[in-house]
Amino acid sequence: MPRKLHYLTSSGQDISGEYYASSACGFTGDEDFEWDGTHKKENATCKRCIAALAKPPEPRVPFSERARPILFSGPMVRAILDGKKTVTRRLLPTWQIPKKRSEPDCEPRFNWIAIAQKHPRWGFAAFGETEQTCADELTMYGETPYGRRWERLWVRETWMDLRGTGVEHRPTPDSPLQRYAYGADSPPGSASDEARKDFGLKWRPSIHMPREACRIRLEITDVRAERLHDITVEQIIAEGLSTNLREYDAECDLRRQWRELWESTGGDWESNPWVWAISFKRVTP
Incomplete structure (x- = not known):
């Protein structure tokens, strides 16, 4: 009895000469059996x-609407809305951190290695003679959880759905009623925050914020891998921090604020970890 014919969605050979294939029903070339x-x-006989194939194709999302989620705290959201924050730093995944190779006979240009893209078939690594050159190559080719230059992000923040609650929400007296309220607009202890407590309403954490509640969208302008302590004074200010001290004391004060901000999120300052520095600008949907 002849085997079923599966519809191939892709097939061919990779750069190492290994054959690969995948079917519409989910089979790939990694199965232990032949198909x-x-x-x-019209020749496919596999019912799955x-x-x-009978399902309608999913509509393609326009590039301008594609985005990945990113979480920000209330103070950082206010800094973004005020135009003070234009960069954020997030830890590199453990597998992406540059590491010294232990092989004694490797060429000098391969002394350091970092996984640029983690994929069972198409993954590849970045190399360098020094840790910094390896990080530079990782910056050029590495995959980040938040995307690359020109890609979009949508901000998740503390929020509340006011539909059916009977509580009006107007950011300003002249603005129309809004369905969602945001914690960044009602800091703890403010009049609007206390009013919602009187109605028994509670803020919902940013991790549970749906896409339709998002009010802030960002476009990535630059991505680079660097050590946490390598941040400059200009970059600290771009992180949303500021100081009113004299110029002589300003740098020390800003670095102290930056350390306190990093540690307030549970980050380890002393280990000087590798981070992705993601610069962005706010865009209109």
Whole structure:
């Protein structure tokens, strides 16, 4: 009895000469058994492939609407809204941190290694003669959890759905009623915050914020891998911090604020970790 024919969604050979294939029903070239495929839809005999082909294709999302979520605290959201914060730093994944190779006979240009892209088939590494050159190559080719230059982000923040609560929300007296309220607009102890407590309303954490409640969208302008302590005074200010001290004491005060801010989020300052420095600008949906 002939084997079923599965509809091939992709097939070929990678750069190492290894054959790969995947079908509409989910089979790939990694199975322990052999299966046959076809690139002609009318020749497919697998019922699961035929059912998958019968489904209407998902609508393509325009590039301007594609975005990845990113979390910010209330003070940082206010800094973004005020135009003071234009960069954020996030830890590199453990597998992406540059490491010294232990092989004694490797060429000098391969002394350091960092995983640039983690993928079972298409993954690759960045190399360098020194830790810094390896980080530079990682900056150029590495994959980040938040995307690369020109890509978009949507901000998750502390929020509240006011639909059906009977509580009006107007950011300003002249603005229309809004469905959502945001913690960054009502700091703890403010009149609006106390009023919501009287109605038994509670703020919801940013991690549970849906896309439709988002009010801030960002476009990435630059991404680079660096050590946490390598931040400059200009970059600290771009992180949303400021000082009113004299110029002589300003740098020390800013670095103290930056350390306190990093440690307030549970970050380890002393280890001087590797971070992704993500610069951005606010955009209109």
